[in-house]
Amino acid sequence: MTSLDATDARLLLELARTPRATGVELAQRLGLSRNTVQARLSRWENEGVLSSFDRRVDPATLGYPLSAYVATRVDQHRLDEVVDELAQIPEVTEVYGLTGPVDLSVKVVARDADDLYRLAGRILKIRGVERTDMSLVMQELVSQRTTPLLARATERA
Numbered sequence: 001m002t003s004l005d006a007t008d009a010r011l012l013l014e015l016a017r018t019p020r021a022t023g024v025e026l027a028q029r030l031g032l033s034r035n036t037v038q039a040r041l042s043r044w045e046n047e048g049v050l051s052s053f054d055r056r057v058d059p060a061t062l063g064y065p066l067s068a069y070v071a072t073r074v075d076q077h078r079l080d081e082v083v084d085e086l087a088q089i090p091e092v093t094e095v096y097g098l099t100g101p102v103d104l105s106v107k108v109v110a111r112d113a114d115d116l117y118r119l120a121g122r123i124l125k126i127r128g129v130e131r132t133d134m135s136l137v138m139q140e141l142v143s144q145r146t147t148p149l150l151a152r153a154t155e156r157a
Contacts, residue, residue: 002043002044002047002049004049004153005153006153006154006156007030007032007036007040008040008153009150009151009153009154010030010154011026011030011032011037011040011041012146012150013147013150013151013154014026014029014030016146016147016150023037023038023041055144059093059109063111064091064109064110064111065111066109066110066111066112066113066115066116066136066137067093067107067108067109067110067136067137067140068107068108068110068116068134068135068136068137069105069106069107069108069134069135069137070105070106070107070108070120070123070132070133070134070135071102071104071105071132071133071134071135072102072103072104072105072106072123072129072131072132073101073102073103073129073130073131073132074103074104074128074129074130075128075130076103077128078127078128079097079103079128081126081127081128082104082126082127082128082129083095083104085126085127086104086106086123086126089108089119089122089123091108091109091110091115091119092106092107092108093107093108093109094106094107095107102133106123108123116134116136120132120134
């Protein structure tokens with residue numbers, strides 16, 4: 001796991017503010033050399049520090065306005081198979097392994113209620129899935145974010 005320092009945090013904050021900025025622009029704004037900025041950006045890309053671009057595309061703009069979380073219990077001996085099957089479903093946008101009575105949290109997107117029903121059935125048909133419980137997302141109140149953590153990291157310097 002890569003550890004980021006205060007300079008990294010400053011650079012990432014600026015990149016979050018102006019994602020289309022060039023390396024030269026970022027270097028000028030932060031008082032860093034262009035080579036320092038470029039080296040860090042390259043390292044982050046190679047080490048997977050930055051998420052893929054597709055995480056920024058809202059599924060609603062692609063015709064999938066409904067989101068739901070599917071709490072899924074699985075046969076632990078088939079966990080890897082279940083995850084592999086879930087990854088093959090295009091409407092599955094996230095899968096997290098959990099502790100407690102639920103094994104997986106599966107986020108899905110759907111075109112409408114009928115599509116959501118179809119997805120629920122498809123997940124239940126996966127060999128190793130024992131039980132599901134679906135919760136419809138009514139409204140996103142706090143989006144996934146790291147900016148407050150980056151700001152805190154810059155304060156430590």
